[in-house]
Amino acid sequence: MRSSDKVSAVACRTKKRKSVLKYWELYLMMMPGIVYLLINNYLPIGGLVLAFKKYDYKKGIFASPWAGFSNFKFLFSTRDAFLIIKNTIAYNLVFIILGTVFAVLVAIVLNEIRAEVPKKIYQVFILIPYLVSMVVVSYIVFAFLSADNGFVNKSILHANINWYMTPKYWPYILVFVNLWKNFGYNSIIYYATVIGIDSSLYEAAVVDGASRWQRIRNVTLPGLRPTIITLFLLSIGRVFYSDFGLFYQVPMNSGLLYDVTTTIDVYVYKGLILLNDIGRSAAAGFFQSICGFVLVMATNLVVTKLDKDNALF
Amino acid sequence: MVQHDRVQQTIMNIFMILLVLCCVLPFLLMVISSLTDETTLLKNGYSFFPAKWSFATYSYIIKSAGTILSGYLMTILVTVIGTTCSILMTILFAYPLSRQDLPYRGALSFFLFFTMLFNGGLVPTYIMYANIFHIKNTIFALIVPSLLMNAFYVIMMRSFFTSSIPESLIEAAKLDGAHEMQILTKVVMPLSKPMLVTLVLMIGLGYWNDWMNGLYYVSNQKLFTIQMILNNMINNIEFLSKNGSLFGANSSVVDIPTVGIRMGIAVIAVLPVLVVYPFLQKYFVKGIVIGGVKG
Numbered sequence: 129m130r131s132s133d134k135v136s137a138v139a140c141r142t143k144k145r146k147s148v149l150k151y152w153e154l155y156l157m158m159m160p161g162i163v164y165l166l167i168n169n170y171l172p173i174g175g176l177v178l179a180f181k182k183y184d185y186k187k188g189i190f191a192s193p194w195a196g197f198s199n200f201k202f203l204f205s206t207r208d209a210f211l212i213i214k215n216t217i218a219y220n221l222v223f224i225i226l227g228t229v230f231a232v233l234v235a236i237v238l239n240e241i242r243a244e245v246p247k248k249i250y251q252v253f254i255l256i257p258y259l260v261s262m263v264v265v266s267y268i269v270f271a272f273l274s275a276d277n278g279f280v281n282k283s284i285l286h287a288n289i290n291w292y293m294t295p296k297y298w299p300y301i302l303v304f305v306n307l308w309k310n311f312g313y314n315s316i317i318y319y320a321t322v323i324g325i326d327s328s329l330y331e332a333a334v335v336d337g338a339s340r341w342q343r344i345r346n347v348t349l350p351g352l353r354p355t356i357i358t359l360f361l362l363s364i365g366r367v368f369y370s371d372f373g374l375f376y377q378v379p380m381n382s383g384l385l386y387d388v389t390t391t392i393d394v395y396v397y398k399g400l401i402l403l404n405d406i407g408r409s410a411a412a413g414f415f416q417s418i419c420g421f422v423l424v425m426a427t428n429l430v431v432t433k434l435d436k437d438n439a440l441f
Numbered sequence: 442m443v444q445h446d447r448v449q450q451t452i453m454n455i456f457m458i459l460l461v462l463c464c465v466l467p468f469l470l471m472v473i474s475s476l477t478d479e480t481t482l483l484k485n486g487y488s489f490f491p492a493k494w495s496f497a498t499y500s501y502i503i504k505s506a507g508t509i510l511s512g513y514l515m516t517i518l519v520t521v522i523g524t525t526c527s528i529l530m531t532i533l534f535a536y537p538l539s540r541q542d543l544p545y546r547g548a549l550s551f552f553l554f555f556t557m558l559f560n561g562g563l564v565p566t567y568i569m570y571a572n573i574f575h576i577k578n579t580i581f582a583l584i585v586p587s588l589l590m591n592a593f594y595v596i597m598m599r600s601f602f603t604s605s606i607p608e609s610l611i612e613a614a615k616l617d618g619a620h621e622m623q624i625l626t627k628v629v630m631p632l633s634k635p636m637l638v639t640l641v642l643m644i645g646l647g648y649w650n651d652w653m654n655g656l657y658y659v660s661n662q663k664l665f666t667i668q669m670i671l672n673n674m675i676n677n678i679e680f681l682s683k684n685g686s687l688f689g690a691n692s693s694v695v696d697i698p699t700v701g702i703r704m705g706i707a708v709i710a711v712l713p714v715l716v717v718y719p720f721l722q723k724y725f726v727k728g729i730v731i732g733g734v735k736g
Contacts, residue, residue, distance in 0.1 A: 147544045153621035154537035158549065161534030164590050167574075168566075169556040175565025189568060234460065237453045246454060252722050253461040256468070259718060259725075260711050261650035263671045267707040268467045271474055271487045277700065279470060282486025308463065316726055317733035340449060359733070372653065380675055396563050401657060406564065413562035421559040428558075 179414035183406040199411040208395060212412065216391040219299075219375075220367045223306050228360055230307060231314035236348055238315070239322045240340065251319070254312035262373025265309060269301070269378050292382045299388055306374055317359065318352060325351035358431050365427035368392060368420040392416045468711070475499070475704040482700050498705035508662065508670060509706060515583075516649060516666040516710075523584045523648040528641055530590045531598055536625050538595070539602030540611075557592045567657055582658035583666065588647055594640055597731055601636045602629065639728040642721055649714060667710045674703055 148155070175189055182195040203209050234254070241247050257265075272279045273291040281287055291297060329347045338346065370391035379389045390398075392412055399409030470487060478493035485492060502509050537543055538550055560566075566586065576582045606629050614624045630637070652668035659665065665673065718725070 147542075151537075151540075151543055151621075154540060154543055157533040157621065157625075158537050161530050161590055161595070162552070164530065165553065165556055165592075167569075168585070168587065168589070169560060171569055172561025172565035173559065175561050175569055178565055178568065183568070185572065188572070189565075234457075237456060240449075241453050241457065242450060243454065246457070250457045250461055251726070252719060253464050255722070255725065255729075256464050256715065256718070259646065259650075259714050261652060261668055263652050263668050263675070264707050264711050266675060267671065267703065268471055271470055271704065272467070274487070277483060277486035279487040279489075283488050312464070313729055314733075316729050320726075320730040320733075340446075377672070377675065393563070400564050400567060406568075410564040413564045417560060417562045424558050 176410075176414050176417060178406065178410040181410075183410070195407065199407040200415075203408045203411040203415075206408075208390075209412075211387060212390055212392045212395045215375075215388070216370050216393075217367055219302065219306075219370065219391065220363075222299075222303055223310075224360065224363045224367075226303065227307060227310060227314055228356060228363075230311050232318050232352060232356060234311060234315040235318035235322050235352075236344055238319050239348065240344070251316065254315060256312070257309045258313045262309075262371070262377050265305065265373075266377040266380065269305060270380065273301075292380055293384045295385050295388045298379060298385055302374060302378065302389070305378055306371070309374075314359075318355060321352055321355040322348060354434075357434060361427040361431050361434075365424040366420065367423060368416045370394075372397065468715070471704055472708055475701055475708045477701060479699050479701050495701075498699075498701040501702055502705055502709070508665070509667075509709070511663065512665050512667045512670045513709065515664060516668070519580070519583045519651075519666055520645055520648040522580075523588060524641060524645040526584065527589050527591075527594075527644045527648075528637070531595050531640065531644075532625070532630075532637075534590065535595045535598035535602060536629060537621075538599045539606070541603075541608070553592050553595055563657075571658065577658045578661045578664060580664065583651070583654050583664070584648075586654050586658070588644075588651060588654070591644075591647075593732065594644065597728075598633075598636065598640060600731075601633065605636075606632055635724070635727070638721070639724045639731075642724050643728045646714065667706065671703075671706055671710060674706070 178189060178192075179199055180195060180197070181189070181192045182198075183189070184192045187193075238247060238250060241250075270278070273281075275281060275288065275290045275292065278291070280291075281289060291301075325347065329351075330343060333343045333347055370393045372393045375389050375391045375394045376397065379385045382389075392415075396409040396413045396416070399405040399412070466489075470489060473489055473491060474482065474487045475498050476494055476496065477488070477491035478495035479497065481491050481493045534553070538546060538553070540546070543549075570582070570586055571577050576585065610628055611624055614628050619627070650668060652666070652672050655664075655666060655669035656672060659669065662673075
C-alpha cells in the first residue's frame, strides 16, 4: 500500500471510531435487542453441539462427553427417522401446493366480484380461522370428530367411526385443517397483489374482446406470477419445519395416529420433554436446522436472482 | 352478455359465502355447544340445534372463578407485559438500524437477519432456558422465549422508518440539539402510529395465543394461561380415555370439566380476539400484506 493509502485507511478507521462514539446513544438503544438475540437465538446455535454429545444434566452442555455421530447413527437406524422426514416433507409439499392454488383462486374470485360491501365482508371473515390458536382449533375438531358425541358421527353420518384411532383419515383431516386455518391469510397476500395490477391492462383486454377467463389467464395470473413464485420458494425453504400445534394438538396426541401425525418437530418435542431421550431428538433437531438452513439459503438465492424486490436480502 | 356476467357474479358470490360459512360455522358450533345442556350433549352429541339450552356452563365458570379466572388474568398479564416489552425492544432495535449513517449498520442488520435463517431448534433452546437460566415455572417462561423480539417485526418496523420518516426531519431535530431518544419519542413515534398499532396487534395476538412456551416450561397450574388450561384438559382427556377403567365413577384424581365446560373455556379463550378483531381488521390486513408482499 502506498503511504497515502495507508494514511487514508487509518483516517477512515479513526473516522469510524469517532463516529461510533458519536452514535453511542443508538448503540445503547440496541443493547437490549442484541443481548436478547444473543441469548435467545445465538446461544442455542452453539447448543447444537448437543447432537454430538451424550448430554449429562449434571455436567451441563459443554462438559458433557462427546459422542461423535452415535446419536445420528442411533436416530437413522430407527424407522422413525424415515417416517418423520417423509411426513414433514410430504405434508408441507401438499400444504404448499394446495394452499397456493386455493389462495390464488380465492384472491382472483375476490377481485372479480363487483359488489363492494360483500367483498369487504368476505375479507373480514376469511381471516378469522387464522386468529385463533391451534389449541382452540383442536377443540373445534374434537367437537366435530369426537367418537361419542362429535357432530360428524351424531348428526351427519349417524355412524360410530372412531376418528382419533383411524390413521387413514388423518392426512386428509390435517390437510383440510391446515388449509382452513391459513387460506384467509394467504389469500389476502395474493389479493393485495392482484388489486395492484394495472387496470389499464384489463381495459385493453376488454377492448380486445377478452372473456373473463381470458382476462384472468392473460392479465391476472401473469400479474400474480412474481408473488406466487416468491412465496412458493420461500415456503419450500421452510419445508423441514412443521406446525407443531397442527400435528401434536389436533390429533389429541393419539398414539394410534403416530405414523401419520409425527413430524420432525413432534418427534423432537416428544423425545426431549416426554421421553427424556436427548440424544436422538438433538440429532433430529440438528438435522432439521442444517437442512432448513441450506434450503432457506438456496431458495432465497433463487428468489434474489428472479425478483430483486421480494428477496429477503 | 350481461346475463352471462350476472350468472358468473352469482356463482362467485355463492362460492365466497360458502367459504365464509366454512370459517364461521365451526365457531358457532363451539358457542352453541357451550350453551347446550350437558345431558343433551352427551346423548345427542354436538349440534347446531340442541334440544335443550342451558347457561350451566357459564354459571359454573363464573362461580368456580378459581382456575379459569386466574388463567384469564394470567393470559392478560402475559399479553400486556409481553407485548409492551416486545414493542419497546422492537422499536429500540429498529430505529438505529433505520439510520443510514449508523456505522456497522450492515453488520448489525445481518446479525438480526441471520436469526431468521438459522436457529438452534427446540433441544438447545429448551436446555438453555430450563437448565442454565432456570426459567421453568416462572412468568419469564411465558414472556421471553422466542416471543420477546422477532426479527421479522423488527425488519418491518425498520422498513417503515426508512421509507416513511424523512431524513430531513431527523436532521432538523439534531440541529435543534435533540438527543437520539428525544428524536425517537418526539419526532419518529408520532409519525409511526399506524405501524405501531399493526405491530402491537400482531405481537399481542402471538402472546395471547401462545401455549407452546407454557407446554415446555410451566407445570405449575397457578401460572397457567387460558390456552394452557385448554391444553392441559386435552391431556387429561386422553389420559382418562386411556386409563378410564382404573378410576371409578367418582374420580377426583383427575378433575375433568364436562364436555360443555370445555367448550365454554374455549369460547372464552377466543372471545376477546373475535370481538376486537372486526374493529381492527384493517391493521391486521396491513400487517399481513406488508409482511407477505414486501418480505
